Amino acid sequence: MFRYQSLEDCPLDEDEDAFQGLGEEDEDIDQFNDDTFGAGAVDDDWQEAHERLAELEDKPVASREQDGPSSEDLDLLGDPEDTLAERLTRLVIDSELEDPAIMQAVQTRGPAQQPGGLNSSIWDSSAVLRRMRGPLLTQEMPSVSVLDYALPQRPPQPRDDERDPSERALPRRSSSPVIGSPPVRAVPIGTPPKQAAVPSFNQQILCPKPVHIRATLQQRYPAPYGERMSPNQLCNNSSLLGHPFPHSVSPVLTHLQRAQLLGGAQAGRMSPSQFARVSGLVGSPIPSVNPKLLQGRVGQMMPPASGFRAFFGAPPAPPPSQLQHPPGPGSHLQSLRPQPQMFRPDTTHLHPQHRRLLHQRQQQSRSQHRSLNGSVGDRGGHRSSHQEQMRKDPYANLMLQREKDWVSKIQMMQLQSTDPYLDDYYYQNYFQKLEKLSAAEEVHGDGPKKERTKLITPQVAKLEHTYKPVQFEGSLGKLTVSSVNNPRKMIDAVVTSRSEDDETKEKQVRDKRRQTLVTIEKTYSLLLDVEDYERRYLLSLEGERPALMGERKQKICDMYDNLRGKAPGQDRPSDDHFMQIMCIRKGKRLVARILPFLSPEQAADVLMATARNLPFLIKKDAQDEVLPCLLRPFSHVLYHLPLGTVTSLVQQLTNLPQSAPAPAPTNLHLTAVLQNKFGLSLLYLVLSRGEELQSSDTNTELMQDNQWTELMLMATRELLRIPQAALAKPVSTPSNLLSLFSRYVDQQKLNLLETKLHLVHGIR
Amino acid sequence: MNYMPGTASLIQDIDKKHLVLLRDGRTLIGYLRSIDQFANLVLHQTVERIHVGKKYGDIPRGIFVVRGENVVLLGEIDLEKESDTPLQQVSIEEILEEQRVEQQAKQESEKLKVQALKERGLCVPRADTLDEY
Numbered sequence: 038m039f040r041y042q043s044l045e046d047c048p049l050d051e052d053e054d055a056f057q058g059l060g061e062e063d064e065d066i067d068q069f070n071d072d073t074f075g076a077g078a079v080d081d082d083w084q085e086a087h088e089r090l091a092e093l094e095d096k097p098v099a100s101r102e103q104d105g106p107s108s109e110d111l112d113l114l115g116d117p118e119d120t121l122a123e124r125l126t127r128l129v130i131d132s133e134l135e136d137p138a139i140m141q142a143v144q145t146r147g148p149a150q151q152p153g154g155l156n157s158s159i160w161d162s163s164a165v166l167r168r169m170r171g172p173l174l175t176q177e178m179p180s181v182s183v184l185d186y187a188l189p190q191r192p193p194q195p196r197d198d199e200r201d202p203s204e205r206a207l208p209r210r211s212s213s214p215v216i217g218s219p220p221v222r223a224v225p226i227g228t229p230p231k232q233a234a235v236p237s238f239n240q241q242i243l244c245p246k247p248v249h250i251r252a253t254l255q256q257r258y259p260a261p262y263g264e265r266m267s268p269n270q271l272c273n274n275s276s277l278l279g280h281p282f283p284h285s286v287s288p289v290l291t292h293l294q295r296a297q298l299l300g301g302a303q304a305g306r307m308s309p310s311q312f313a314r315v316s317g318l319v320g321s322p323i324p325s326v327n328p329k330l331l332q333g334r335v336g337q338m339m340p341p342a343s344g345f346r347a348f349f350g351a352p353p354a355p356p357p358s359q360l361q362h363p364p365g366p367g368s369h370l371q372s373l374r375p376q377p378q379m380f381r382p383d384t385t386h387l388h389p390q391h392r393r394l395l396h397q398r399q400q401q402s403r404s405q406h407r408s409l410n411g412s413v414g415d416r417g418g419h420r421s422s423h424q425e426q427m428r429k430d431p432y433a434n435l436m437l438q439r440e441k442d443w444v445s446k447i448q449m450m451q452l453q454s455t456d457p458y459l460d461d462y463y464y465q466n467y468f469q470k471l472e473k474l475s476a477a478e479e480v481h482g483d484g485p486k487k488e489r490t491k492l493i494t495p496q497v498a499k500l501e502h503t504y505k506p507v508q509f510e511g512s513l514g515k516l517t518v519s520s521v522n523n524p525r526k527m528i529d530a531v532v533t534s535r536s537e538d539d540e541t542k543e544k545q546v547r548d549k550r551r552q553t554l555v556t557i558e559k560t561y562s563l564l565l566d567v568e569d570y571e572r573r574y575l576l577s578l579e580g581e582r583p584a585l586m587g588e589r590k591q592k593i594c595d596m597y598d599n600l601r602g603k604a605p606g607q608d609r610p611s612d613d614h615f616m617q618i619m620c621i622r623k624g625k626r627l628v629a630r631i632l633p634f635l636s637p638e639q640a641a642d643v644l645m646a647t648a649r650n651l652p653f654l655i656k657k658d659a660q661d662e663v664l665p666c667l668l669r670p671f672s673h674v675l676y677h678l679p680l681g682t683v684t685s686l687v688q689q690l691t692n693l694p695q696s697a698p699a700p701a702p703t704n705l706h707l708t709a710v711l712q713n714k715f716g717l718s719l720l721y722l723v724l725s726r727g728e729e730l731q732s733s734d735t736n737t738e739l740m741q742d743n744q745w746t747e748l749m750l751m752a753t754r755e756l757l758r759i760p761q762a763a764l765a766k767p768v769s770t771p772s773n774l775l776s777l778f779s780r781y782v783d784q785q786k787l788n789l790l791e792t793k794l795h796l797v798h799g800i801r
Numbered sequence: 802m803n804y805m806p807g808t809a810s811l812i813q814d815i816d817k818k819h820l821v822l823l824r825d826g827r828t829l830i831g832y833l834r835s836i837d838q839f840a841n842l843v844l845h846q847t848v849e850r851i852h853v854g855k856k857y858g859d860i861p862r863g864i865f866v867v868r869g870e871n872v873v874l875l876g877e878i879d880l881e882k883e884s885d886t887p888l889q890q891v892s893i894e895e896i897l898e899e900q901r902v903e904q905q906a907k908q909e910s911e912k913l914k915v916q917a918l919k920e921r922g923l924c925v926p927r928a929d930t931l932d933e934y
Contacts (some may be wrong), residue, residue: 432845433816436835441812445804447838 048526384662458572553617557624560599563592563631593634600628600643612646619647622661632670640674641682647671648689651710651716664715668768672722679731684745686723690716691752706757711764718767725750725771732776749781761793770795811836819844821867821875828852829865830878840869851896853903854899856889858896 067073454460519525570589577585602614618624632640647654647667658664675683691707710716727745778790804812814833821829821842822901828851832843844865851858891899 301816430816430832432832434817435843435845441804441815442837444836444838445810445812448805448808448810451838 066652143227190617224293235677280577319367549617550621553621553624555620556599557621557627559628560596560631561623563596564634564759567592567634568630595632597635597639600631601646612650615643615646616650616653619650619799622659622663625658625661625663626666629666631668632667632674637674637677644671644674644686645689648686648719651690651713651719652706655709655713658715664713665718665768668718668722671719675722676727678726680727680745681724682729683727684748685746685750687720687727687748690720691748691755707752708759711756711759714765714767717765718769719767721767721771721774724749724777728773728777731780732773746781749777751779753782753786753790756794757789764793811840811842814875818878818880819875819882820850820878822873824868824871825874829860829862829867830859831862831865833875837869840872842867842869842872842875851900852888853899854897856891856896856899858891858893860893 212618452461457465519527569587570585574585576581600615600618602611619628628643632643654664678686689711710720727749731745774794775787775791779787782790804810804847804890811833815836817833818834821844827849829844829847830850831847834845835843835844842865844867846861847865849860849862851860915925920930
C-alpha cells in the first residue's frame with residue numbers, strides 16, 4: 038500500500054507533507070477490495086471461532102460418555118459399581134461444560150498455549166487431546182504420564198484453577214532431557230522414591246510415546262474417585278475422600294513431583310511403602326490402595342503410580358490390595374506388621390549379597406516382632422523394661438520397619454565401593470586392628486569372645502565405562518555437543534612463560550620453592566605407594582610378586598633421585614637440591630619416612646649431607662622445630678654404619694679439620710650443633726655408636742682408629758670449652774658416653790664433662 | 802536386630818529419648834521418632850532446655866523436625882539416670898532471666914576486651930563472622 042520501498046524512505050519527521058502524502062495514498066486504496074472491505078470481510082475473532090469448533094467437538098464426546106459404559110469399546114469403566122459415581126460427576130461437570138463462560142476460559146487457555154508449546158506440534162491431533170480432557174474432567178487423572186514428562190511445555194489441565202502461580206513459574210525445561218548428557222535427575226539422589234522399579238524405563242522416557250497409549254491408560258484404570266489420588270490431592274484435602282464432586286482441582290502434579298515420580302522410577306528405588314504394594318517383580322501392576330491408608334500418609338503414597346507402571350509392564354490385572362492397614366498413625370501398633378502373605382519387594386537392582394542381607398533382615402525382623410518379648414538385641418534383661426515402656430508408648434513405631442530398612446538400605450548403598458582401601462582407608466585399618474586384637478586374645482587361650490557382628494559391605498565389581506559421545510546415524514562427522522563427560526575446549530588459552538630477564542629475584546626464589554614443593558609431593562606419592570606394597574604383596578598372586586618387587590625397587594630409586602637431585606655424573610656436587618627439600622617442614626618429614634627404605638649407602642649419604650649442612654638447617658628449622666623427627670630414623674641408620682662412616686660423620690658434624698694442630702678459636706659449626714637440641718642429640722648418637730664400635734670390634738684398622746682418636750680429642754676439647762648455659766637439651770643421653778670420654782680425657786676433665794653434660798645417671 | 806554393626810546408624814535409636822545439640826547452641830530433648838539418610842530428625846514431645854550455671858529450665862516445644870546438617874551431636878538419655886543430676890530445675894521465667902543476665906555480662910566483657918585490644922592496636926575478628934567461612 039505504501040509507496041515507500043524501504044524504511045529509509047519513510048520520513049522521520051511527521052510534517053504536513055507526509056500527512057498529505059498519506060492522504061493521497063488513501064485514495065489509492067482499493068475500495069473495492071472484497072476481502073478487505075466487501076462481503077468477503079468477515080469481522081470475526083478467530084479465537085471465538087476456534088472455541089465454537091471446540092464446543093462442537095466436545096458435545097459429541099460428552100454425549101458419548103453419557104451413553105454408559107457398555108457402549109464404549111475402549112472399556113472406559115471397568116468397574117460397574119462406580120458407574121453411578123462417575124455418572125454423577127459427569128453430570129455435574131457437563132452442566133459446567135455448557136456454561137459458556139467456563140468453556141471460554143477453558144478453551145482460550147488451551148489453544149492459546151498449545152501453539153506455544155514446542156512439542157505440541159508433534160502430537161498433532163488436538164482432537165485426541167480434547168477427547169482426553171473429557172474423561173479427565175470426570176475422573177481424577179492419574180498423576181503422571183510419559184507425555185507429561187516428555188512435554189514439559191504442555192499446558193496445564195483445564196481444571197487447574199487451584200494451582201498456585203508459583204508452580205507455573207517453574208521453568209518448564211527443568212526436566213527436559215538434554216541430548217548427550219545422562220538423563221536428568223530432577224530429584225536429588227536421596228529422596229524417598231515414589232515409584233516402583235521399572236528397569237526398562239529410561240528409553241521410554243526419552244522417546245516420547247504416541248498419544249493413543251495415554252488414552253488407553255486412562256481407560257484401563259478407572260478407579261473410583263477415592264482410590265485414585267495424586268499426592269497433591271492428598272495434600273490438599275483428605276476430607277474430600279469419598280466426596281463425589283471434586284471442587285478441588287484435577288490433580289496435576291507439580292513439576293517436581295512429576296519428576297520425582299519418574300526420577301524415582303528411573304533410579305529403580307522404592308519407598309518403604311512401596312514394598313507393601315509390589316506383589317512381585319516388575320511385570321505386575323501395583324494394586325490400587327486403600328484410601329484410608331492414604332489419609333495418614335500424605336506424600337508417601339503413590340497410588341496413581343500403579344496405573345502408570347502397569348502401562349509399561351504387563352497386561353492389566355488389578356488384584357486387590359494385599360495389605361490392609363488400619364487407618365491413622367495413632368493405631369500403628371504391632372498389628373501393623375506385614376501380613377503373612379509374602380510380598381517380595383523388587384530388589385533386582387541390588388547387589389546379590391546386599392539383597393540377601395536385606396531379606397535376611399526382613400525375615401529376622403518379622404520373626405522378631407511376632408514374638409512380643411522378642412528382642413534379639415544385645416542387651417538382654419535390661420532391655421525388657423524398655424520393651425515394656427515401648428509397648429506402653431502409644432507413639433512408638435511411627436517409623437515403620439520397612440522405612441527403617443529403607444534408610445539402612447540407603448546407608449548400605451553408600452558403603453558400596455569398588456576399592457574399599459581407597460575409599461574407606463581408616464575404617465578398614467581400624468577393623469583390621471580390632472580383628473588382630475581379638476585374634477591375639479583368642480590365641481592366649483581365652484576362647485573366642487563374644488561374636489562381634491561384622492558389617493558386610495556390598496562389594497561392587499569395578500566396571501570400566503568408556504564414554505562414547507552421542508552419534509547419529511547417517512550424519513557426517515560427530516556432534517559438537519559438550520557435556521560433563523565430553524568437555525570441549527571453549528577458550529584458546531595459551532600459556533606463555535616469561536623470559537628470565539623479566540623475572541625479579543624474588544620471583545625466581547618463589548619459583549624454585551614451588552618446584553621444590555612439587556618435588557616433595559611427587560616423592561610423597563611414591564612413598565605412599567611403596568609403603569602400601571606390603572599389603573599388595575599379601576593380596577597378590579604368586580606370579581605377580583616379582584613384578585611388584587621390581588616396581589617397588591624402582592620407586593625407591595626414584596625417590597632417592599628426587600631427594601638428592603638427579604645428577605648427570607657420578608658424584609653429587611651440590612647438596613643444594615636436598616637442602617631445599619630439607620628447608621621445608623614437609624620435606625623433613627618426608628626424609629624421615631623414606632630413610633627406612635633406602636639402602637645403607639644411600640641412607641649414609643643422606644646423613645652426611647644433613648650433617649654437613651647442619652647449621653644451615655638448624656637456622657631454617659628455628660620456627661618449625663621438626664628436625665628431631667629425624668632422630669629415630671637416623672639412629673636406625675647409624676646402627677648399620679661401619680666405623681669409617683661414623684668417623685666421617687663426626688667430622689662433618691663437628692666440622693673440624695682432619696689434622697689441624699690447633700682448632701680455630703671459635704668453631705661456629707660445632708657451636709651451632711651443640712646449641713641445638715637435634716644437633717646435640719645427633720652428636721651424642723654418633724659418638725655413642727662410635728664408642729660401641731670401638732669397644733666391640735677389635736679388628737678395627739689402625740688408621741681409622743687414629744682418626745677417631747684425634748677427632749675425639751678435639752671434640753672433647755670443644756665440649757669443655759663451651760659454657761654450660763649454651764648447651765642444648767638433648768633428646769636422650771646415651772649411657773656409654775662416659776666410657777667414651779674416659780678414654781680421651783683425664784679424670785679432672787672427665788668430671789667436668791660429667792657435670793656439664795649431665796652424663797651421670799640419676800640426674801636426668 | 803543389629804542394624805549395621807560397627808557404624809553410626811540412628812536406626813537403633815528410634816523411639817528413645819535423646820538429647821540433641823544444635824549448631825545454634827540450643828539443646829533439645831525429645832523422643833526420636835523418625836530419621837532419614839541425612840540424619841534429619843523428628844523429635845516428639847520435645848523440650849528445649851536452657852542451662853545457666855547450675856540451673857536449667859525446660860520449655861516444652863512439641864514436635865520438632867530438625868534438618869540434619871544443623872545437628873552437632875546427639876545422644877540417648879538413660880531414663881533411669883536422667884534425674885540423677887546436680888543441676889537444679891527452675892521455672893521458665895527465671896531461667897530466661899538468668900540467661901539474659903548472662904548474655905549481658907558476656908557482651909560487656911567482650912566489649913571491654915575489644916576496647917583493650919584496640920588501644921594496643923590489635924584487631925580480633927569476631928567469632929560470628931568467622932563462622933560464615
